[in-house]
Amino acid sequence: MSRKQALTPTFSPEVADALATGQPVVALESTIITHGMPYPQNLQTARMVEEEIRKAGAVPATIAVLNGVLHAGLTDEQLEDLAQAKDVAKISRADMPVIMAENRTGATTVAATMIAAHLAGIHVFATGGIGGVHKGAEDSFDISADLMELAATPVTVVAAGAKAILDVPKTLEVLETQGVPVITYGQDSFPAFWSATSPLVSPLRLDDAAAIAKAQKMRTKLGLPGGQLIANPIPAEEEISQAEMNPIIEQATAEADAQGITGKAVTPFLLQRIYELTEGRSLIANIALVLNNARLGAEIAKEMR
Numbered sequence: 001m002s003r004k005q006a007l008t009p010t011f012s013p014e015v016a017d018a019l020a021t022g023q024p025v026v027a028l029e030s031t032i033i034t035h036g037m038p039y040p041q042n043l044q045t046a047r048m049v050e051e052e053i054r055k056a057g058a059v060p061a062t063i064a065v066l067n068g069v070l071h072a073g074l075t076d077e078q079l080e081d082l083a084q085a086k087d088v089a090k091i092s093r094a095d096m097p098v099i100m101a102e103n104r105t106g107a108t109t110v111a112a113t114m115i116a117a118h119l120a121g122i123h124v125f126a127t128g129g130i131g132g133v134h135k136g137a138e139d140s141f142d143i144s145a146d147l148m149e150l151a152a153t154p155v156t157v158v159a160a161g162a163k164a165i166l167d168v169p170k171t172l173e174v175l176e177t178q179g180v181p182v183i184t185y186g187q188d189s190f191p192a193f194w195s196a197t198s199p200l201v202s203p204l205r206l207d208d209a210a211a212i213a214k215a216q217k218m219r220t221k222l223g224l225p226g227g228q229l230i231a232n233p234i235p236a237e238e239e240i241s242q243a244e245m246n247p248i249i250e251q252a253t254a255e256a257d258a259q260g261i262t263g264k265a266v267t268p269f270l271l272q273r274i275y276e277l278t279e280g281r282s283l284i285a286n287i288a289l290v291l292n293n294a295r296l297g298a299e300i301a302k303e304m305r
């Protein structure tokens with residue numbers, strides 16, 4: 001095999017133009033569409049998130065692999081097809097080369113979206129929640145590749161903290177071990193996805209988008225690989241408190257264990273069960289926090305140039 005230049009993703013016209021003219025661009029993942037939310041709310045949310053980024057003065061680039069082609073920026077038709085598709089692969093770092101080599105279709109997780117964003121020259125990525133260390137990881141060894149990706153690939157990821165389906169203290173420990181700055185935006189408490197606060201104190205805190213962009217640039221200047229995790233609390237009026245969520249999460253986790261759900265299936269199973277157990281309220285909060293992250297992502301992207 002000869003050495004070739006790295007692959008460039010296929011850009012939508014909007015994203016190609018934005019990158020060529022130096023406009024701020026925010027990457028978006030697609031696993032949240034295919035495995036994180038039910039249809040049609042997944043499609044509606046994907047469109048709303050893109051629109052929110054445009055309103056904030058940046059350009060959205062939703063990432064996915066369609067028939068083996070890595071896309072940055074999807075047409076509305078491509079988005080619609082993906083939102084309705086069945087049996088779409090969930091692509092993390094390990095799957096990405098194989099799915100692409102086999103000309104298959106797949107949705108990108110946080111890890112794979114970071115890889116694609118970096119190949120595209122996009123520095124900021126907004127999503128809902130990252131993967132992390134699962135409860136019981138001391139037996140299952142289930143630790144999301146998202147954490148190692150944050151250590152390796154220079155993209156700033158905006159998420160609403162780590163959701164309480166994970167072992168959040170262990171997730172923070174792995175991020176620290178891997179040298180990933182975990183920065184909460186505007187408060188000391190580390191947010192817990194559906195809940196704006198948790199009893200955990202955030203490792204780091206910054207209060208404006210310019211400071212967040214400056215921190216990523218400094219990381220690169222120091223010759224340190226990797227990105228940073230920005231934990232952006234859900235707006236207080238849209239949260240579901242931890243007191244309310246914790247018993248529901250416990251029940252969903254117990255069911256996953258009882259049914260022997262493991263590996264890649266764990267996160268989608270838990271999200272679906274929590275949606276059912278909260279009678280859809282978890283989804284409403286999930287949509288609110290993704291929109292909130294899209295807005296902050298756009299502000300950071302504007303400061304990143």
Ligand code: PSU
Pocket residue numbers: 029031032033035036037092108109110111128129130131132143144145146163263264265267271
């Ligand atoms: N958290 C959410 N919604 C999601 C995911 C996480 O609130 O859809 C998805 C993201 O794509 C994340 C992936 O990268 O789940 C993590 O999966 P795993 O734990 O199998 O690495």
Ligand code: MN
Pocket residue numbers: 142143144145263264266
């Ligand atoms: Mn996992």
